[in-house]
Amino acid sequence: MHKTAKDTWVIATKGLTQIKVSYSYYAAELNAGSTFLDPTQLYINPVNCFFYDAAQAQQAYQLQLHIPAAWQIASALHFDEEHKCEIPNFERLADSPLICSAAIERRSYLVNDYSFHICFNQQQMIPWDRVLADFEKFTKRQLQDFGEFPSKEYTFLIQSLPYAAYHGVEHLDSTVIALGPSCDVFGSLYTELLGVCSHELYHSWNIKALRPSEMQPYNYKRENYAQTGLIYEGITTYLGDLYLLKSGVFNIEQYLIEFSKQVQKHLDNPGRFSMSVADASFDTWLDGYVPGAPGRKVSIYTEGCLLAFYVDYRLRKATKNKIGIEQVMKTLYFNFGVAQKGYTLADYQTTLENLAGASFDSFFADYVLGTCAYEALLQEAFDYFGLQLQQNPSKSYAEARLGMKVQQIGKDWQVMSIYPGSPADTGGLAIGDLLVAVNGMRALPSLDHWLAFYENQNKTLLIERNGRLLERFIPEVDRHFFVTHQVQLHTERIAAQQKAFDHWSN
């Protein structure tokens, strides 16, 4: 065999009717999308370690696992007693991860005759009653809006890890979630568990069944670029959490904490003035999950979530609170998803306009394809629901007064982010600089205390950059940076706001 592309080999079969290929795969990474093997588990994401015959993507597969007798298999695939399974085509195989281990605990629940399975791998002390009650609530509420589920069964595969982790990947009728540390999963991480599970479940409709035209069908050989990340990730981010509120799993305070995080991320990111969310959708394939060049890009999750909130408000206002964004998704699901037809950004706009009876031209031009500031849009939507944006200066002097976020690395403080136009920026600091001293005083034990000690005075910072010690003069200005934003319920809501809020939150 010889290689013809980064992921393609040609085999000269010379008329043979059968060939056997043996290969080994390095499986040492454990996250929600990887393949991993150690003495305690075999975890496979077929899309990254099984190959397929490019000429025959529709051919059937037989998969047989050779695993210890005490191990169970958790997967959307059904294996027989010999651990064998028949799979109709490559797409089904590629989209069906599996975990085999002796430490799988599972429970199931039924909603409208659809079966949902929750499988934890290596998680101790699971409070099943609470977990099942909460999962059933958000599943029911999502199903209520669509009226049907795209498959008969669905499986949550949860990899509980002993270290900090937060990652989820959606599949045809399952999801893999990596979460940790496992000692906190039902404590401080429980809202994260619910958030990511509700998000991934919503993907069953929004990206697995209903897909952009560029992903119908998927191309396994290259990036599947589309402009519509604000729909498949943005709306999923918005509604994943909103369904936790609508189903009573979250109360309004818990919901607004999560929503405020998106508002904060958006307003803290100067990249919002340089890249549109439609363009960001392309770059998600390239550097979407790392910080990348500072001030360059935006997130389809964050920007998409906030634009979904605005669209939800516009629909509710236009229809006197009769319908919201969930109706847009239901319409798209039946017109495109069930019909197995890919959608475009224009299809989304047309569907919105038909349901709202109003034009969204300027919304798409300015905010989806453009880089206009969101503040006025958000304020309009907050007013409608009786919400308000509470702003407070950051408690960190470095953030609030100098416009830089820092993180302690050993005995030094490293610059992680710089606000454009702030003293840190105009004073010539750069991301990655190590801050050593303030006005000749070693910045220990706290940089912030030394900065505040010289409050309202210009400062000279000693920094280390690429092995050189440099001095930088940092001016003080009368302006705040990295302001904290919290969305709250307005204490005095008028009747119209209360009505809109009730429809939106229930």
Ligand SMILES: [Zn+2]
């Ligand atoms: Zn997602």
